[in-house]
Amino acid sequence: MIKCVIWDLDNTLLDGVYLESGDRPPAVSTALGQVLRDLAGRGILHAIASRNPAEAGEYAEQATGHAFAAIECGWGAKSAAIEAIMAELGLTADAVAFVDDDALERAEVSFRLPGVLVLAPQELPEAAGWPLFGPPAVTDEARRRGELYLQRRARREEARAYGGSREDFLRYCRTRVTIAGAGAADLPRLHELSVRTHQFNSTGSEVREEEFARLLGSADHLVATVSLADRFGDDGLVGACVIATGPGGWQVRLLMMSCRALGRGVIDALLVWIRRAAHASGSDHVAVSCVINPRNVPLRIALAAAGFRARAADQGDGAPRTAVYRWPAGAALPDLPDWVTVLA
Amino acid sequence: MTADAADLTGDLRRLLADLTGDPAALGAPPDTPLLRDGLGLDSLGGMILLTEIKRRYGVDIADEDLNLDSLASIGTLAAYVSARTADPGRPR
Numbered sequence: 001m002i003k004c005v006i007w008d009l010d011n012t013l014l015d016g017v018y019l020e021s022g023d024r025p026p027a028v029s030t031a032l033g034q035v036l037r038d039l040a041g042r043g044i045l046h047a048i049a050s051r052n053p054a055e056a057g058e059y060a061e062q063a064t065g066h067a068f069a070a071i072e073c074g075w076g077a078k079s080a081a082i083e084a085i086m087a088e089l090g091l092t093a094d095a096v097a098f099v100d101d102d103a104l105e106r107a108e109v110s111f112r113l114p115g116v117l118v119l120a121p122q123e124l125p126e127a128a129g130w131p132l133f134g135p136p137a138v139t140d141e142a143r144r145r146g147e148l149y150l151q152r153r154a155r156r157e158e159a160r161a162y163g164g165s166r167e168d169f170l171r172y173c174r175t176r177v178t179i180a181g182a183g184a185a186d187l188p189r190l191h192e193l194s195v196r197t198h199q200f201n202s203t204g205s206e207v208r209e210e211e212f213a214r215l216l217g218s219a220d221h222l223v224a225t226v227s228l229a230d231r232f233g234d235d236g237l238v239g240a241c242v243i244a245t246g247p248g249g250w251q252v253r254l255l256m257m258s259c260r261a262l263g264r265g266v267i268d269a270l271l272v273w274i275r276r277a278a279h280a281s282g283s284d285h286v287a288v289s290c291v292i293n294p295r296n297v298p299l300r301i302a303l304a305a306a307g308f309r310a311r312a313a314d315q316g317d318g319a320p321r322t323a324v325y326r327w328p329a330g331a332a333l334p335d336l337p338d339w340v341t342v343l344a
Numbered sequence: 345m346t347a348d349a350a351d352l353t354g355d356l357r358r359l360l361a362d363l364t365g366d367p368a369a370l371g372a373p374p375d376t377p378l379l380r381d382g383l384g385l386d387s388l389g390g391m392i393l394l395t396e397i398k399r400r401y402g403v404d405i406a407d408e409d410l411n412l413d414s415l416a417s418i419g420t421l422a423a424y425v426s427a428r429t430a431d432p433g434r435p436r
Binding site for chain 2: 297299304310
């Protein structure tokens with residue numbers, strides 16, 4: 001699923017070459033400006049990778065009336081600019097489309113970043129109709145996605161300037177993580193997270209709303225949501241987990257989190273809460289089954305950092321490779337950070 | 345330490361300094377943890393680190409090391425990569 005379109009400016013988003021246009025910079029391409037607005041309305045982000053001075057990016061923001069989630073103007077390789085944008089926004093290559101009129105630039109990006117969808121400007125209007133670019137936004141979080149990434153930009157700029165520890169910075173931002181039982185109103189967002197999350201997703205497969213509804217009604221399952229806010233803005237529902245709470249211990253069937261919550265203490269808080277809630281219900285056995293794929297490495301790093309230990313799970317032929325992460329017996333029960341609120 | 349192992353450790357230190365945006369990695373002791381309170385490498389930084397190690401040395405830590413024990417410290421990471429690049433012909 002494409003989450004971000006990265007635009008070249010000269011003869012792509014702009015009808016002309018910025019530095020060769022004298023006092024009157026080129027206008028925004030009518031057709032592509034329309035595609036940009038349409039995709040933004042579906043919750044897709046926009047960014048700029050252009051061989052131009054920084055003013056060109058500012059001009060493009062002014063001319064389109066769109067606040068871009070990231071802007072890389074400079075003279076290096078386009079693939080390097082795209083990698084910087086992916087790191088800034090927490091995206092993997094297969095969530096990115098790149099549009100450029102220059103065939104050589106497109107070839108360079110295709111070669112260096114084979115996962116990126118590379119398009120010529122004339123191909124974009126049709127490509128925007130492909131399922132890869134997603135359906136119209138259905139949830140509040142999806143509609144506000146562009147705004148949320150702008151808040152993220154502001155937060156990262158402050159984090160760079162801030163000298164203290166990560167915990168201090170989260171407090172300084174007045175981070176609030178809220179863990180609550182899921183309700184029927186959360187179903188569309190839970191489904192959306194199951195489709196859109198990859199780096200922090202323990203199963204890597206879509207879960208339909210009907211299935212979440214069934215789990216909500218099941219006495220043997222717990223569906224919990226995690227919401228996030230700080231003084232930069234309210235991110236809404238950014239993560240969730242599904243836990244089978246049988247007598248043999250707690251089995252975490254699904255753990256997922258939006259990558260925009262990365263680095264903000266959310267997954268750590270959720271893992272501590274699961275441990276403590278299991279303990280409170282009389283079980284110290286907590287197991288998280290997690291598929292092993294190249295995309296969910298961040299989740300596996302978070303599990304390892306939280307003290308969970310893995311072993312390969314038995315599986316049938318053709319089943320995805322899976323490991324079960326367990327909390328070691330006898331390990332101390334961690335405290336919940338003070339910025340986490342638990343609603344019963 | 346052989347010259348190659350020293351080079352490898354130096355390369356990994358530079359990579360970590362780039363990823364964390366903090367030159368502390370260049371001079372930290374080998375037992376400094378990479379995650380959390382050590383160098384403060386986060387999940388995304390960790391993923392970029394593993395991707396870069398795979399590209400440079402052909403060692404796919406994410407695929408081979410389920411517990412990611414190799415990310416415990418600068419020293420364990422260097423030892424892990426070094427052991428797997430020393431004999432490229434070894435059976436996997």
